[in-house]
Amino acid sequence: MTTTDDFREIAHSGGKITFTFTTGVDDRHRYQINVSSSSPVPVVMIAVYALPQGVPVSSIQLGGIGTPWNPPPFEGCYPVMIQSDSQGQFGHHCPRCDGYWRSGPWPNFCPYCNLRAEGYQFLSKAQLHFTRHYCRVLLDGLKTNEDGKVVIDMDEVADAVDKSSSERPTFYIAEESQQHKYRCLACEEFNDILGRFGYCSLCGTRNDLQEFEGNTVVAIRERINSGAPPQDCIRDAVAAFDTLVAQYGKQLAEQVPLTSRRVTRLTKYSFHELEEIRTIFRDWFDIDLCSGLKETEVSQARLMFYRRHLYEHNGGEVDEKYLEKSGDTSVRLKQVIRETREGVHALLGTLVKMARNLHTGFHELVAIEPGPIKAFEEKKKRIGRVATGTSAS
Numbered sequence: 001m002t003t004t005d006d007f008r009e010i011a012h013s014g015g016k017i018t019f020t021f022t023t024g025v026d027d028r029h030r031y032q033i034n035v036s037s038s039s040p041v042p043v044v045m046i047a048v049y050a051l052p053q054g055v056p057v058s059s060i061q062l063g064g065i066g067t068p069w070n071p072p073p074f075e076g077c078y079p080v081m082i083q084s085d086s087q088g089q090f091g092h093h094c095p096r097c098d099g100y101w102r103s104g105p106w107p108n109f110c111p112y113c114n115l116r117a118e119g120y121q122f123l124s125k126a127q128l129h130f131t132r133h134y135c136r137v138l139l140d141g142l143k144t145n146e147d148g149k150v151v152i153d154m155d156e157v158a159d160a161v162d163k164s165s166s167e168r169p170t171f172y173i174a175e176e177s178q179q180h181k182y183r184c185l186a187c188e189e190f191n192d193i194l195g196r197f198g199y200c201s202l203c204g205t206r207n208d209l210q211e212f213e214g215n216t217v218v219a220i221r222e223r224i225n226s227g228a229p230p231q232d233c234i235r236d237a238v239a240a241f242d243t244l245v246a247q248y249g250k251q252l253a254e255q256v257p258l259t260s261r262r263v264t265r266l267t268k269y270s271f272h273e274l275e276e277i278r279t280i281f282r283d284w285f286d287i288d289l290c291s292g293l294k295e296t297e298v299s300q301a302r303l304m305f306y307r308r309h310l311y312e313h314n315g316g317e318v319d320e321k322y323l324e325k326s327g328d329t330s331v332r333l334k335q336v337i338r339e340t341r342e343g344v345h346a347l348l349g350t351l352v353k354m355a356r357n358l359h360t361g362f363h364e365l366v367a368i369e370p371g372p373i374k375a376f377e378e379k380k381k382r383i384g385r386v387a388t389g390t391s392a393s
């Protein structure tokens with residue numbers, strides 16, 4: 001699933017950073033930093049403390065006007081101002097897996113390997129490059145010991161996206177759009193990641209469930225309602241659930257200590273039989289996929305998992321293997337099974353319940369960051385109150 005929007009260079013938001021050097025009556029050389037923007041889009045600014053050679057060592061909480069910054073972790077650090085890209089987002093790089101993504105200013109997690117670290121440790125290569133340039137300009141200005149202004153012109157940088165690399169400023173910075181842009185349903189954070197599935201970089205919630213429930217299942221329901229063959233929908237629904245289980249299985253294999261036999265089972269084989277999936281997740285991880293489900297829902301889903309193979313490989317005709325494994329006595333050998341629209345909708349409902357159980361159980365083992373989720377919950381409540389207040393008046 002690629003779109004023309006994949007891997008497009010995203011310009012910097014522009015503006016100018018001006019260092020003003022002055023000498024006080026005490027003969028000490030000082031500097032002031034001024035950031036100005038001419039961008040038509042909202043610009044977000046972050047700041048880090050960096051060593052003189054341009055190595056970031058701590059995030060700065062800029063706060064509002066009048067709020068003092070947190071102090072540097074030690075003497076001799078310089079504050080470096082870093083602006084968002086022209087879409088108000090920031091590129092990030094994971095020091096562990098080398099992954100790249102875009103999201104808001106301060107991520108807590110790598111979306112790919114789930115590394116948890118301080119925001120400044122996830123600066124993108126472009127931002128690190130810029131940080132080195134920034135410190136060089138600042139230190140040169142301090143060394144020359146002359147009063148005056150030195151400007152880093154970011155507009156020049158922003159305009160250079162369309163130019164060839166030889167025409168670009170030496171400290172050129174631009175970010176790159178990835179493949180899947182989404183807002184996390186748990187905390188509302190914007191994420192732009194490679195591939196389709198990952199951890200939310202702010203709260204650490206996996207997006208597989210929201211993808212499955214909000215996109216895959218909705219699409220299959222629309223297809224069946226507009227007359228698609230029910231057999232095809234059953235096949236695709238079970239296959240999508242298989243993919244979902246495989247994603248969580250793969251992540252559990254990476255995040256939870258397991259024997260190599262279990263890692264192999266989780267990562268090398270697919271999830272075709274409901275009974276086996278249930279047993280694995282219940283016995284190894286204490287996750288009950290069928291918690292809260294009616295027995296009829298479970299047995300119907302179990303049957304559909306077996307039928308998927310008939311629709312996939314056998315044109316929907318009953319074979320001996322199916323009869324033997326499923327124990328289905330409602331059909332005979334060689335019969336073509338006919339599914340109903342209602343049956344598809346019922347199966348989708350069951351799969352969503354199982355997916356939710358899997359997701360919840362998964363995050364009991366793989367920690368999330370509750371702060372952003374709580375903040376989003378409170379925001380929704382406030383908006384809800386305002387909306388109710390408006391309609392009442």
Ligand SMILES: [Zn+2]
Pocket residue numbers: 094095096097098099110111112113114115
């Ligand atoms: Zn990573």
Ligand SMILES: [Zn+2]
Pocket residue numbers: 184185186187188189200201202203204205372
């Ligand atoms: Zn989130």
